[in-house]
Amino acid sequence: MTTIRPRRLRGTPAMRRLTAQTHVDPAQLVMPLFVREGLTEPAPITSMPGQVQHTRDSLRRAVAGAASAGVGGVMLFGVPAVRDATGTAGCSPTGVLNTAIADVVAEVGDELVVQADLCLDEFTDHGHCGVLDARGQVDNDATLDVYRQMAVAQARAGAHLLGLSGMMDGQVAAVREALDGEGRTDVALLAYAAKYASAFYGPFRDAVESTLTGDRRTYQLDPANRREGVREAHLDVAQGADVVMVKPALGYLDVLADVAATSAVPVWAYQVSGEYAMIEAAAAHGWIDRRAAVTESVLSIRRAGADAVLTYWAVELAGWLREER
Ligand code: PBG
16 A cells, blocks of 8 residues: 555645745746837737837836736836947937836836846847847947947936846956946846747747847857856856846746756746747637646746746736735
8 A cells, every 4th residue: 555645735725835845926027018119009019919019108107017016027128210230229318228217217216126128139220139240240249349338328227137138248247347337336237148049039029120130040049058058157147147047938947947056146037928929829719728827837937946037927927926815
């Protein structure tokens, strides 16, 4: 007769609650939000049902809503009216993203952590995350100079934490040095340390209306590489990253677990637009239970080792979590 019976701990809801090994708390969720220059009404994003490009006003309201839902932070992305080769609008204090940061900080102060995407792909006309050299290749070190300026502009606008998502070598050290040189030692840096060249960013490119010439394989990681993700995370910590991130999430839980096992700084994961779209699409067909699938997916990312999760369901999930309490 068997004496070892793991089922004893699964017998009642109370027993399951007491023995659960992972929890999701609203404070561990970050809501990504888009703001588009010149919009007068929020514009739905077709490939991300339920998500919109915000106007200046609707963004302020969305962030206030996120704060009252108890989420830990928001990550802001800007969609400029005009793009150019070097992404000028990203560095301008009157550019869409920097204006939005200032608006949002005026609205919520430090009730939640206001984060900004520090990358050029939303601002360049070729859609790359950096500036190009004479041969049309992304020029790493010339891009670092633009990132420094963009970082200072975002810090001046009031951002609490900058998300370095461009995957240029040395970007964390460059931005840290620029901020510290301005006396902004207070602004934290999130390194998209292990950001893979993924097909799952597709809907995001609709959201920011970016049309990419070519692909990002010379700077984002090869999905084949696990150890390289860990290496990137360690390099970013050595350069001064305050938080490191793995992205996408569900397809990269092995990398996330490896980074979480060895990182001295918090490790976050980004459940990206394509992950969102897949669950929404299946749920819209009635093929999966939407709420259960969303909840399980974020729980799985936490279980694999993420201290916090960027997810387009952050606000809705925070509401459910409060309800369940
Ligand atoms: C770069 C950036 C991207 C995403 C977040 N930051 C796009 C990319 O690298 O192609 C994708 C996020 C998502 O798909 O949800 N600015």
